[in-house]
Amino acid sequence: MKNAKWMLILFIFVLLVIAVVVQIRNQDEEQDEQVPEKQETKTDINGELPYTVQVEERDNKAETIAYRLWFDFMQQLKSDGTVANASFTRFTKISGDENSFVVAVIFQVQLPEGAKKTANSWGDPNENGVVSNLVWKLGIEKKDGLKYSITSIEKSDDTQIGLPPVETLEDYQKNLGIEDSTDKTAYRVSGSSLEITYNNGEDWQTVPVASEELFSSDRAADSSLREGSYVITPEVTAFVLGGQRDLSLLISNDKGKTWEEVLVSDKLPVLRLTLLGFTSGQDGYLIVTGDKTMSSEAHFIWKTYDGGQSWYQTGSVEYTHALVTDGGFVDNKLGFISFGEYRTEANPPEPNLYRTSDGGENWERVEIPIPEEYQGYFTQAEIPVFEGEKGTLLVNQGPQGDFLGGNVLAKFSSDDNGKTWSFAGLVDPDGVLIPD
Missing domain, CATH: 3.10.450 (Nuclear Transport Factor 2; Chain: A,)
Structure with a gap:
């Protein structure tokens, strides 16, 4: 009887131990479910x-x-x-x-x-x-x-894989000897007055013109002049006036000591764009566009060989009425005009660039061989830079470009004054192709 009692007690004790062990194990499993293991990423x-x-x-x-x-x-x-x-x-x-x-x-x-x-x-x-x-x-x-x-x-590990040569914008400008914005000449609009400096802001002088006369009716809120509507150099300083049927230039050839207003034309449509430049103290050009309707407009080209004192109209690009995006002359004979993108139904858009070698009398379209992998991305040519017969041309992505952020440019080179071009690499202003 006594043995049977002890056997019963032992049996109950064992059951209690088993119950406790089971309860502890269940609690551990519940905790494991509540705290997930750190994830391992796939290795293969x-x-x-x-x-x-x-x-x-x-x-x-x-x-x-x-x-x-x-x-x-x-x-x-x-x-x-x-x-x-x-x-x-x-x-x-x-x-x-x-x-x-x-x-x-x-x-x-x-x-x-x-x-x-x-x-x-x-x-x-x-x-x-x-x-x-x-x-x-x-x-x-x-x-x-x-x-x-x-x-x-x-x-x-090759982050440059498959890329042609890539330059930063700074290296590109340095290699071509292009000066940055720290030039000694500049302008500022103070109230209704226009002032210029030739010594990096140490001295300023007032230009004898009312600001509303300048070709900049759509000037930004910061009163900046439209790019291409003025030239400030020690040899020639000029500002475009008008733009509503008449077009004039206010010019100084003695660093602002004296000024002269020169009429270019009084028989023009309302103008959209002016591109004024001088390739020497005597040789200059003025490319203007106007009469814009939708995606077409007229364009006009004038040249000067006497420092801007007189201007004559030269030829334009025949049968072309697309919007001008850039234009200019390298010297008194060699010049380029970019009409943005050239589109055909069966092909991706491509640059629409024209060239003259006779001062603007005759123009011919330039073939720019965009590599197959970049076709449709680089579509809008800028005006090339030359050193002798060797030229460098940048082609951007246009206002709607989004390839690699939209600011990467294609670079082309020429050894024959811009008659033919070959792809030379990419220029990367934002560093998207050149990792830190």
Whole structure:
């Protein structure tokens, strides 16, 4: 009887111990469910391949197709928690044909909250969990119809991959000897008075003109004059007047000591743009546009060979009524006018640049060979800079450009006074292609 009692007590004790152990284990499991483990990012990206996407019919460039695939692929990595976000810097075709090609993508990812911030397979993230300047070479193959597949991903450290030579804007200007804005000559508008200086602001003198007479009826709120409506040099200082049917210049050839108003024309439409310049103390040009309707307008060109005392009208670009975006002369014979973009139905837009070698009497269109991978991006030529017969031309992206931020320019060179041009690289004002 006594043994049976002790056996019962022992049995109850064992049951109590088991109950306590089970309760502790359940509590541990509940805590584990409440505190997630730190996420590990995938280390074998190629294990997700091949990855296939159907693109749109208009996607005919390798870079665009690669973007579609990459974007969809990154969305999948985002949905499974591998990354929190991703954005790209650029896509560049490296090699291949329309059926099989390699495109490099430079991009950055933001890791999800809770992911390990050190020894991460993506790289070294910053304090916000962002890993920058990632480089993948995407191997892409065309499948049936509009379907394409990423078949391989090769990681690289080359952030300049696939790029031609790239210059900063400062290096570009320095290499060409272009002076910056620290020139000694300048102007300022003080109330209703216009003042100029030839010694970097040590002395100022008043220009004998009322501000409302200047060709700048649409001047900015800071009273700045429109670029191209004035020239200030020790040899010649000139301001464009008028713009409502009549056009005159106020000119000084002795650093503002004396002034003369010279009539250029009194039979003009309402003007939109003036481009005034002097290539020497005696040789100058004036390109004006007006009578604007929608995306067309008239343009007129005058030349001077006596420091601006007299002007004569030279020829214009025949059968061309597009809006002028830039223009100027290199010397008294060689000149260029840019009419923005040239568009045809079957091709991407391209620069519409004209050249004269006889002072403006005759003009011919200049062919600018935009590389295939940049066609449709660089569309608007600026006026070239020359040293002897060697010229350098920049082509920008126009007002609607958004490629690499919209400010990267294509650079071209010429050895024959601008008759022919060849692609020479890119100019990167904002540093988007040249990482710190």
